[in-house]
Each structure stands twice: as structure tokens, then as C-alpha cells.
Amino acid sequence: MSATGRRDDEAVQRYAEQFANVLVDSGWMRMPARAFATILGSETGRMTAAELSEQLQASPAAISGAVRYLLQLRLASREREPGSRRDIYVVQDDFWYESMMRRDHQLVRWEEIIVQMMENAGKGSESQRRLRATLGFLEFIQEEVEGISERWIKRKAEIDAEGNG
Structure with missing residues (x-):
């Protein structure tokens, strides 16, 4: 937060661009990363395409x-706003939680x-060994996600309580 405790839109946008760059470095496409970070950092978490276009200096397309x-x-x-x-x-x-839980279903x-x-890889083959290790990892992740989900729900309640305090 700024020294005055007020929102600094310019700084937020600067950091949103930095976050977008980190997302790009992790495999995201540049424009979706920029749009996502901009909406995420916006005061309301809601933006129109025109607002995004103006803020990001990007074409409507x-x-x-x-x-x-x-x-x-x-x-x-x-x-859509009623009447708009x-x-x-x-x-x-x-x-983030919803995105991770959808990935859990993909697993x-x-x-x-x-x-x-x-x-079908052939009993005792190198391929079967690699696939068995992959399967073991996916099963491990599935088990961990269940615990993470439960802990997140508790932690999110704490975060929400902190924001109301």
C-alpha cells in the first residue's frame, strides 16, 4: 500500500505488468497474462474490454x-450489467482454488x-516402469490436493476474517 494508505493505481498497474511477465515466463501467452493481471489488480476485479484495451494500450482484437x-x-x-x-x-x-480443483479432475x-x-506397455519394460512412476506421482498429487483443499478452506476463512477486522 502507498505511504498514505490509499490506492496508487499507477503502482498497481506497474506491478500487474510485472506479474504478467512472471506468468509469461511460466508459459502463459502475453496478452492473456496482461489482461488477467490487470483485472486481478483492478479495484473491483471487473473490467470491460474497452477498459482493458485503454489501460493496456492494446487493440480490441x-x-x-x-x-x-x-x-x-x-x-x-x-x-453483463442489467440493461447493458x-x-x-x-x-x-x-x-486459484477453483482452477486447482478443476486440474484435480483432470488428474x-x-x-x-x-x-x-x-x-499395454509390456510387463517389466522400461516404458511400464516410467508409466508406473508417473501414475504413482499422479496418485500422490491427488491425495495431497484433498488435504490442501481442506486446509485452504480454513485459511480462506481466516483471511476473510482479517479483511473484516
Whole structure:
């Protein structure tokens, strides 16, 4: 927070750009990363495509592609104000949790396919050994995610309580 305790929009946007760069370094596409970080850092967590275009100095087409990508990954949702024809893109408070829990469901699908590969890889083969290790890792992650989910729900309640205090 700024020295005055007030929001410093310029600093927030600067750090949002830095966060976007970190996301790009971890494999995100640049414009979706910038749009995501900008919405995340916005005062309301809600922005129109026009607001994003203006703030990011990006074309409407670039913003359209970026928000479409965020919607597909469910990192943002689309809402509309009653009586308005403009879409508003929203980053929900619990988007990280929701994103991780969706990935948890993907792990189950991965496990099912790995089991099929393993069963057909040839008993005792190097391929089967690698697949068995992969399956073991995925099963381990599944078990850990369950505990993480329970701990997060408790921690989120603490964070919410801190924000109200």
C-alpha cells in the first residue's frame, strides 16, 4: 500500500505488468497474462474490454482473444450489467482454488489413460516402469490436493476474517 494508505493505481498497474511477465515466463501467452493481471489488480476485479484495451494500450482484437482464452480456462467469467450490452470480465476471489480443483479432475482422467498405457506397455519394460512412476506421482498429487483443499478452506476463512477486522 502507498505511504498514505490509499490506492496508487499507477503502482498497481506497474506491478500487474510485472506479474504478467512472471506468468509469461511460466508459459502463459502475453496478452492473456496482461489482461488477467490487470483485472486481478483492478479495484473491483471487473473490467470491460474497452477498459482493458485503454489501460493496456492494446487493440480490441487482442483483448478479445485474451479474454476468450481466460474464459476458456475459467480464470475469468463474463457478466453483463442489467440493461447493458457490454460484457464485463470478472476475476472471482476464489479463482486459484477453483482452477486447482478443476486440474484435480483432470488428474483423474490422466490416471485412467496412464493405466491403459501401462497395461499395454509390456510387463517389466522400461516404458511400464516410467508409466508406473508417473501414475504413482499422479496418485500422490491427488491425495495431497484433498488435504490442501481442506486446509485452504480454513485459511480462506481466516483471511476473510482479517479483511473484516
